[in-house]
Amino acid sequence: MNKKKKIKTFIERNKKSNGYLLRKTSFSVFYKIVRAILLFGLCFMILQPLLNKVSLSFMEERDLYDSTIVAIPRHFTLDNYKVAAYLMKYWQSLMNTALISLLVSVLQVAACTLVGYGFARYKFPLKGLWFGAVILVILVPPSTIQSSLYLNFCYFDIFGIFALFNNGQPLNLLNSVTPYALMCAGCMGLKSGLYIYMIRQFFRGIPKELEEAAYVDGCGKIATFVRIMLPDAKPIITSCFLFAYVWQWTDSFYSNLFLNSDFALLSSKLSNLAGALDSYLDVRGIAKKATAAYSQGMIATGTLMVIIPLIILYLFAQKGFVESLSQSGIKM
Numbered sequence: 001m002n003k004k005k006k007i008k009t010f011i012e013r014n015k016k017s018n019g020y021l022l023r024k025t026s027f028s029v030f031y032k033i034v035r036a037i038l039l040f041g042l043c044f045m046i047l048q049p050l051l052n053k054v055s056l057s058f059m060e061e062r063d064l065y066d067s068t069i070v071a072i073p074r075h076f077t078l079d080n081y082k083v084a085a086y087l088m089k090y091w092q093s094l095m096n097t098a099l100i101s102l103l104v105s106v107l108q109v110a111a112c113t114l115v116g117y118g119f120a121r122y123k124f125p126l127k128g129l130w131f132g133a134v135i136l137v138i139l140v141p142p143s144t145i146q147s148s149l150y151l152n153f154c155y156f157d158i159f160g161i162f163a164l165f166n167n168g169q170p171l172n173l174l175n176s177v178t179p180y181a182l183m184c185a186g187c188m189g190l191k192s193g194l195y196i197y198m199i200r201q202f203f204r205g206i207p208k209e210l211e212e213a214a215y216v217d218g219c220g221k222i223a224t225f226v227r228i229m230l231p232d233a234k235p236i237i238t239s240c241f242l243f244a245y246v247w248q249w250t251d252s253f254y255s256n257l258f259l260n261s262d263f264a265l266l267s268s269k270l271s272n273l274a275g276a277l278d279s280y281l282d283v284r285g286i287a288k289k290a291t292a293a294y295s296q297g298m299i300a301t302g303t304l305m306v307i308i309p310l311i312i313l314y315l316f317a318q319k320g321f322v323e324s325l326s327q328s329g330i331k332m
Contacts, residue, residue, distance in 0.1 A: 050307075053300035057081065064293040080301040087276040088269040088302060094309060097249060097266045100177060105244040107184035108192055109237055115187050116199030117225060121211070131200075137193030142253060150257060153179045179258045190247055190254060195240045202236040203229065249310060270302045 014021040051071070056064070060075040084090070118124075119131055142149075157163050157170035173179050183189045187196060206229065214224040230237075252267040259265065269276075274295045281287045290298070 053304055056297045057301040057304055059297060061291070061294045061297070064297055080298060081305070083277075083280070084273065084298055084301045084305060087273060087280060087298075088266065088305070089264045090266075090305060093264040093266045093269050096264050098309075100180065100265070101245050101248040103177065104180050104184050104189060104248045105241050107181060108187075108189050108195060108244045109241050111185050111187050112192055112195040112240065113199055113230075113233070113237060116196045117203050117229065119196070119200045120203035121208075134193045134196050137188065138197065142190070146253075146257060149179075150174075153182075153258065174258060175260050175263065176258075180254065189244075190251055191243065195244065198240060199233070199236055202233060206232055246310060250306065266306045270299070270306055273299055273302045 055071045055073065057080050058076050058078070059069070059073040060077050060079075063069050063073050063075055066074065115134075119127070119134075153173040155170040156173045162171050163169060173182075180189070184192070187193075210228055210232075211224050214228045219227065250267055252271050255263075255265050255268045256271075259268070274290070277290045277295060277298050278288075281290055
């Protein structure tokens with residue numbers, strides 16, 4: 001009875017509106033259907049490659065050549081994860097990657113926050129030129145200065161000071177985390193230009209009256225920055241920290257440039273996984289070289305082993321980040 005009343009009421013209201021209510025309702029329903037289809041297609045495009053890797057990681061080699069198997073393995077196995085963990089030195093690589101990513105993220109966020117705040121609030125000579133250099137850091141790919149970076153840290157010296165106290169020889173900083181620390185502290189780390197730009201834009205949106213009120217209350221510039229501006233900047237600092245951590249976790253460019261192949265990192269081990277698999281099979285007399293399908297399946301397994309820790313870390317950290325943002329008045 002209620003449905004009949006609603007339909008009758010709708011028909012009466014539609015007549016009174018000269019059909020406008022029906023057109024509006026039809027358009028709203030059509031819009032929701034189209035939006036749902038687009039969102040489903042977008043989610044499928046994003047998740048389908050990941051789901052495909054999950055499926056491949058649990059397949060035996062014979063399943064990879066079986067045309068009747070699409071997504072569900074016929075011969076379920078965990079051997080791919082065992083072999084990939086052995087070839088990648090997984091737990092050692094995981095610990096090294098986590099520590100380096102944490103070091104890089106903290107240094108980048110600290111340095112970029114100071115620089116971004118300076119660009120947003122202070123006037124100094126050639127400010128526009130220096131900010132243009134920040135934009136160039138964003139636009140120019142790091143591969144263009146690869147040779148310069150390598151030579152700079154291989155023969156590191158400052159005005160001949162280190163050579164003076166080292167028997168005329170410059171310092172070789174390669175095969176250590178020192179190049180990471182120096183570049184991040186100097187705002188030349190991975191994506192540092194982007195973080196400076198984001199933080200600058202955020203601070204520019206904060207009213208200057210807050211700083212002026214702090215100055216009136218007796219706060220100096222450092223105290224104002226630490227006690228007034230930083231608490232308001234929790235959302236952008238959190239975002240930059242997450243970006244820096246994830247990008248460093250998956251970076252292979254700087255890892256291969258600064259560290260040798262013996263240093264275990266997830267990204268570098270993943271990039272060399274196919275070659276390590278060939279050597280593994282050859283030494284054990286299984287085959288001279290892994291087949292293309294088996295190599296792809298092993299790379300898919302290694303990729304998942306790199307991604308899964310990030311997902312777990314995100315799930316554990318999400319509650320704390322949400323609570324922190326909520327205390328700052330930001331709703332998620």
